[in-house]
Amino acid sequence: MDPASQLFPVVSLPDDKFHDHCGVFAVFGHPEASKLTYLGLYALQHRGQESAGIAVSDGETLTCYKQMGHIAEIFTEPVLASLKGPYAIGHTRYSTAGDTVLKNAQPLMVNCQKGQVALGHNGNIVNAPAIRRDLENRGDIFQTTSDTEVILHHFARSKHHGIPESLADALDRVEGAYSIVALFKDSIYGIRDPRGFRPLTLGKIDGAYVLSSETCAFDLINAQPIRDIEPGEMVILDKRGVTSLHFAPPVKPAQCIFEHVYFARPDSVVFGRSVQVSREELGRYLAREHPVEADMVVPVPDSGVPAALGFAEESGIPMKMALIRNHYIGRTFIEPSQAIRDFGVRLKLNPVRSLLEGKRVVLVDDSIIRGTTSRKLVRIVRECGAREVHMRISCPPTISPCYYGIDTPTRKELIAATHSVEEIRQYIGADTLGYLSLDSLRKAVGDTAGRFCSACYTASYPTVVQEPLLALRQRD
Amino acid sequence: MDPASQLFPVVSLPDDKFHDHCGVFAVFGHPEASKLTYLGLYALQHRGQESAGIAVSDGETLTCYKQMGHIAEIFTEPVLASLKGPYAIGHTRYSTAGDTVLKNAQPLMVNCQKGQVALGHNGNIVNAPAIRRDLENRGDIFQTTSDTEVILHHFARSKHHGIPESLADALDRVEGAYSIVALFKDSIYGIRDPRGFRPLTLGKIDGAYVLSSETCAFDLINAQPIRDIEPGEMVILDKRGVTSLHFAPPVKPAQCIFEHVYFARPDSVVFGRSVQVSREELGRYLAREHPVEADMVVPVPDSGVPAALGFAEESGIPMKMALIRNHYIGRTFIEPSQAIRDFGVRLKLNPVRSLLEGKRVVLVDDSIIRGTTSRKLVRIVRECGAREVHMRISCPPTISPCYYGIDTPTRKELIAATHSVEEIRQYIGADTLGYLSLDSLRKAVGDTAGRFCSACYTASYPTVVQEPLLALRQRD
Amino acid sequence: MDPASQLFPVVSLPDDKFHDHCGVFAVFGHPEASKLTYLGLYALQHRGQESAGIAVSDGETLTCYKQMGHIAEIFTEPVLASLKGPYAIGHTRYSTAGDTVLKNAQPLMVNCQKGQVALGHNGNIVNAPAIRRDLENRGDIFQTTSDTEVILHHFARSKHHGIPESLADALDRVEGAYSIVALFKDSIYGIRDPRGFRPLTLGKIDGAYVLSSETCAFDLINAQPIRDIEPGEMVILDKRGVTSLHFAPPVKPAQCIFEHVYFARPDSVVFGRSVQVSREELGRYLAREHPVEADMVVPVPDSGVPAALGFAEESGIPMKMALIRNHYIGRTFIEPSQAIRDFGVRLKLNPVRSLLEGKRVVLVDDSIIRGTTSRKLVRIVRECGAREVHMRISCPPTISPCYYGIDTPTRKELIAATHSVEEIRQYIGADTLGYLSLDSLRKAVGDTAGRFCSACYTASYPTVVQEPLLALRQRD
């Protein structure tokens, strides 16, 4: 636990959402590699804003700088100026509550017999606890609590001499989700796990290659997307150009469906499909599955807007921006001691009474996790005089935690894991509540071939999930 | 000029908008006056984010704390804890380029024969230069370059003994726009200039009174709006409750129409009317005045969204969120030395290619000031494959600077002051360009009685504007 | 009161000393005026470390930057780079407890009919409260609580047109101590009050002129001292060179004797005499007046060292560094909740047991103000096994507060104001206690002509001290 994160009592903002753990970015062969990486991380900040790091190589030596905080605070002009070299990788990270520590910030940089390595990882190694126990029993020491460190241990002790073989050797031992960028003194590797849980895309800018979790980062720097790294593929960027290896036999893909539902930025193309297009489509299916007579469709901004647009279009009910989001929000809030009801929600969202008064309202949101924020929103909307409040959610009930790189509450905290839709409706106080079906969700994201993981809606996990992990999540 | 504001070269964000100068807030008679004021300022940050200050009184002594920066950075827990007393006023300020200095931050607090006074001012005194010259000639010294200081000088030297008389005396000498909150040891004054340029509203919370530039600040703290302070009214909050005085004979009101077009937060009720309602209405009138055959209506987020909604509703063309705003933007950006074309706009807005490709697009924005951002946006949208780009602006061409508390460029910089609509269309590269007419604008904001100032569209100013001011603006 | 100064509970360091309020510095006609001023302030930091400011003129416009904090924190490279122009003045300030506020930081910069002025002041205007009352009654407003502001008011309203006449006019109305540097757009004024309470010296560097409170600042930048500004003299630095005016008729000088006893840096020449030489001489006189049989002379470092050297030389008793000062001390300390006895003193000073054990010790210090620190020191020395502890103080008992720019406690807090020497001896627990006589003090600083103020030892003040001031000090 990092003491610096506890300076003042704060009102925790009511962000009842799943969170992605990380975003990764890399640039190979550009004179301003660290600046482009900084901009790339900028565009990926929705994937993690608690810490960030950049490692560069000048062809001989690696330098790494990482800190807690936002990109713009961490990477000042002098810091960037000192990160010299044409090869760079970057990482931005969302920390879970008990773990806001600098030591787990990435890239993770080590020295070993294969030289210097820096590694940025998006995802989660599900068998990390067991591997770690084994390695510790053999005498290894661990300086972080991150699951990423086990990859580096196995890489370092691989009997192979070449980097790709050693990486493959290490990856052969791990199970789970990993989109990785790895920096060596004169090469960068882009790696995606055999199931392809998390996205990773290759692009090009001024003759240099770039790797990014999402294409929105390419747009910012005017880079052109080339193609997704394939599940089980390792792409090597070095002086010879791009080399592709498959380090694992093909298995059934399990791309994270929640990237389309909520995580990814709407302007990204993820798994070959525009996220914004998927989300509007979700709204259209939702309108068909759960039609309702109403006066207006109101999105819960910002993430609910595209589905609300689709819902409005399909239903013919006009969309109204009757909940206004305050974008000037800092990270700490000081509340009056006579606490204001629903204060946290009010900080972020304010209703427009004159629009809502006397109206039948369809509230469209992308998910309900614990239900607490939805409950407050329904109440706030009713207090403005809405006559009816119908909640529509653009995905199925979320019933199971994710073990593949998403920060989710434990099963017990997921309202849909323990309550029926009707019970949830009562809890949040809506007149009606409609969730999108899994079938429609798959259709909306274009998943005809069953290439997506939807374990958070089904509890059917694409990998073995080790006992300790399951126990941990359920016991809590 | 404040050296601290020049630490690093930064990319100035392309914010081609008018800016409001300030927001004010006050609490009379609440044990947590400073915390409520802090929250009120939080909600008013769109009216100015460069500096902020809070002054409190414990009934005897005034304490003031102000700094450059955002509310959440300035008012930490220990700072708020030290601002003790049941009476508080607050001010948040947008600084013009040449003037980001702490010495001009407000509230402005002074000692004089009438005791301690702290004053927060939203607006602009048009005859301040002349008054200041007179006062200097009489031997007065000025410690700020703010026009607000002249009010305090005249207040201090008024021959009257009472506070209201002295205030009236001072206000009698100034001409222009002022919504003022003034703190004395055991009273707070809320004042609105005779034409009522800028808003100021009275509300109530737990038996205490509050004043705010906009009602959205009331919503955050669960305060109830009572009524607007009237043009030419001075409201006194003290132990006897609320007393109202009219310090000036009635004149034709001149409420700022741009508050409804762009400034005010959409969830506020300003001049008695919901801003969001006005803005959707602007979009509807715009669709009627400038219809076009197209595939989608695309708002320039966030401010263009309500008018786009109205336009889409009226025209039947579906709205699409094809420009995505990045909300994780800090205040400084470091650009690669090989500058990226349209970098500043890209930082904030990213197009969704899959939505735009091959489509006829109606771009809806609230205003065009210099035209530079619109030009970049049209280009970016075209580069994504849009077949046609039709720009629609939800107000008339902006042809004259504002002298009433808005930060506007000089006349020469206003593209519409020197170019015809057709020339502007060519400059921004749109297929068609349509501005809303002044007549429709008036109707959309409900101005049947001619109570609004629309000088920025007409150059017809409701007050004498002194030569120096005019010269200054036009010479630049 | 400045909230920022109260962030954390701290152990106040036991600095039982008088404190000087300020140091001033100026450079006229040097391309790097602000950098030299920064260095000058660096050398003057013992005269005040709570806030500092520099104002520069480029020949047309004045720019001022001031902040709370230490010189090196305030004036970073970019801040200095922005303070452009060949004319600069600087000020460093020690704030009294109730007044650690930015608004009172200097230079104080204003606009008036005579143009822009920035003023840095070392000293105290004893009739400021009365003047201020008068000015307020005439309608003036005060934005600081500093006594310096009254000078600017009278300067601004002087009927004279010239700057020197107007300054003289203003100074004619004030009584007390003032060494002033004043910056105008193309000139700098150095002014010393008619009694010359505080020092101010003129020097030269590379053809430019410099003014400084003490010569140690000249040494740092390799400037050559020319001469002291005389009491009642106003020196004008402008393009014509140095012009000297006497703005007041000669009166009996009253140079602060405590500058030689404790305030000034030992390497400075103050009032024409080396401070270090004076202090050693104090020790010699002390040895003659209060001889004692002992094994070692131990200075209370650092300020007690020169007198201890003189004492040891005169007495033949060897000096030992048996109290070691810790120089790595920050500004805040966190004490264990089970408080450690004499913790504050221990933080700064640690005894060397092996030197002290079984010895008869003469402790030499420069002054006793409240007596609390001396008491702790005697106890600490005894706990190390010293057989006898003889305290020797290199000045007379301090019985009256200073009204001329020194931060002193109230009369009631001065132990010597209410206790006999024998009572003080008992309180601090020394075997014997000897104070230097006033007569010897005068001889040691070379004051044959009675040119020094010694009011803190005699309560005989060289000016009228207004009732309110006296009352204030005594009532507390």
Next chain:
Amino acid sequence: MDPASQLFPVVSLPDDKFHDHCGVFAVFGHPEASKLTYLGLYALQHRGQESAGIAVSDGETLTCYKQMGHIAEIFTEPVLASLKGPYAIGHTRYSTAGDTVLKNAQPLMVNCQKGQVALGHNGNIVNAPAIRRDLENRGDIFQTTSDTEVILHHFARSKHHGIPESLADALDRVEGAYSIVALFKDSIYGIRDPRGFRPLTLGKIDGAYVLSSETCAFDLINAQPIRDIEPGEMVILDKRGVTSLHFAPPVKPAQCIFEHVYFARPDSVVFGRSVQVSREELGRYLAREHPVEADMVVPVPDSGVPAALGFAEESGIPMKMALIRNHYIGRTFIEPSQAIRDFGVRLKLNPVRSLLEGKRVVLVDDSIIRGTTSRKLVRIVRECGAREVHMRISCPPTISPCYYGIDTPTRKELIAATHSVEEIRQYIGADTLGYLSLDSLRKAVGDTAGRFCSACYTASYPTVVQEPLLALRQRD
């Protein structure tokens, strides 16, 4: 390399001294263990001020916080409040030029099969490069460039199960200097290498045990010293009290003689002897070995003061404080572009002209490393009019680098390694130059039994020094 350390060009302060690398401190069994450790580190800051860290255990879990910076900046109230538990160790570190990086800050905390360990190390492992190469070849990864990490690797992979056996196992493989504090979940170990290069002392406070590099840290918190940890001893602090083990067979001790010459704080008792007493004795021997006719003995403050006192006492020549040290120095300095000669020295030391003028001066300093500062000082003293300048150094010529935890320049940079005393005299410009003989040095520190390492004066190292290390130092 840490980018944050390069923010601005700075004048590097002319500190021509050897530097100790680190100080360590520990508290076992006190409710305020982290606060006491913070205070202990405070007192040890002369042993390293670039970074510091504290690790605590609550009996189950270890928490560690470390940062670049000074103690008082790093350990704020909330940070300390979060470091909960009765067992704590701390470390303060001086970084060599190329290595001011957070990742090398200590305590170094890891997880391994033996649980969590945090380790603070003062000294240097001379065979670390070879061990590291071996470990890397076996597949281990290194996350720091610190020599300390090799101890943890060997500890983790020891086949023994017990902590003491595993530690002994690890220490058996390393050669060199190490005074170590090691924290486990419910025990603390204090370890000193078999030659006892660096000090480590055990003490007691309120029933709790404390370990410290120097006794001055005990004094600050009112702890009582018990005894030194012996060379080759491992002291275990746990619930059973203090257990002592000898993990290595006795060898000839090699205590660092430079601790007495310069490193340690004068108020500490190091290797059983008062440092201040040693230093005065050095001055006496110096006066006997190199007598000179002169008017005054002038110490180079602060470290030259005790030897100057001894010199003055022995020679009968009076000591004068004719060089004044400025204690208000920050960490960065901005120099005018027209650089001032000897600027760096002037920032720290200022001569008192009136004392020096026309005088024959004996300058006493503790060491000459590169000679650059001495040269400047002699010049400055002569410029003040000194007639003769005689330099006396209280140790022998420094001819060889240290490999045991001291930051020394390479052999080539040591002026005495390549120049005769006469050549050095000419270089620094003194009239005469006298160094203390090694024989007298040994006598002065009471070394009758040859228990001290004096390799820096003799190049005769008590351990094998591996080729790479030697090569490294000499090549540079």
